[in-house]
């Protein structure tokens with residue numbers, strides 16, 4: 001028997017409770033892992049509270065879009081017994097049972113070996129949020145962004161994706177501007193490497209004109225909505241925005257002028273379906289982050305039973321940095 005956080009749904013209301021399960025109840029997937037840690041992402045908050053339609057499998061359902069675990073049995077795959085592997089996204093905790101369990105069965109498709117320079121716990125400090133931040137930075141650099149080009153802004157900077165994006169960009173030599181609505185996080189953002197901070201309200205209400213004075217060489221946007229709409233007309237010529245989140249809204253109202261008169265690029269980031277090649281590349285670059293940076297970003301380690309309360313907190317925007325779930329605590 002092992003413990004898992006199990007979601008159930010009745011009359012559209014989702015409940016979450018820690019339950020004892022047996023191996024025979026696990027999904028019919030190839031690789032059996034003893035889960036070491038999972039993490040809490042915004043998307044997990046939506047799944048656990050039922051506030052977002054994240055779960056695409058049948059209830060009862062085990063959520064958790066991230067896990068790191070030791071392989072107990074690789075089945076017919078080439079995943080070796082005893083290997084420590086990471087899965088972020090790839091349908092985990094959405095269409096197939098996820099990381100909020102002491103044991104899980106997963107497909108081999110999206111598994112990445114734990115990089116040498118990361119501990120299992122550190123990999124979940126990173127989790128989907130940090131992995132998404134890395135994919136965002138890789139996308140901006142793929143479009144030509146280089147240190148010295150000018151200021152790069154990160155919105156929703158004190159959140160999970162935002163924190164890692166600030167730290168990654170600063171370590172790579174960029175002039176990082178953090179946009180945050182949390183004044184109590186300003187010191188934290190400076191420590192992560194932000195050169196200056198602008199309030200969240202700098203982007204509230206969307207743009208005032210189709211083209212404004214150009215001020216950003218690049219942007220990682222975790223907020224969406226009016227914030228993204230406000231950013232687009234402020235981008236430098238041929239600059240890019242990695243659009244990866246919707247913490248502030250999903251609708252986007254803009255004009256074509258920044259795209260056709262300044263060559264601004266809007267880059268979509270989907271960590272869930274990133275290719276295995278991109279995953280390996282991203283994790284090898286993440287592993288170069290110094291350990292002290294990961295400690296700064298690590299907000300808390302919680303037990304399975306604490307996930308529902310922390311899910312409400314993350315949806316209220318009350319979580320700074322990253323929360324690890326110790327499924328064995």
Ligand SMILES: NC(=O)c1ccc[n+]([C@@H]2O[C@H](COP(=O)([O-])OP(=O)(O)OC[C@H]3O[C@@H](n4cnc5c(N)ncnc54)[C@H](OP(=O)(O)O)[C@@H]3O)[C@@H](O)[C@H]2O)c1
Pocket residue numbers: 040041042043128129132155156157158159160161162179180181182185200222223227243244245246247248249269270271272314315316317319320321
């Ligand atoms: N594309 C992908 O593959 C992918 C992967 C992971 C996450 N995401 C998305 O990225 C976003 C961030 O995820 P996360 O895990 O980092 O969440 P998070 O830790 O909750 O961070 C979100 C941050 O956004 C800011 N924020 C919250 N509510 C806001 C509002 N109403 N208006 C403006 N800003 C607001 C807050 O930062 P400040 O207080 O500092 O302003 C908050 O800390 C979510 O929308 C998530 O779904 C996408």
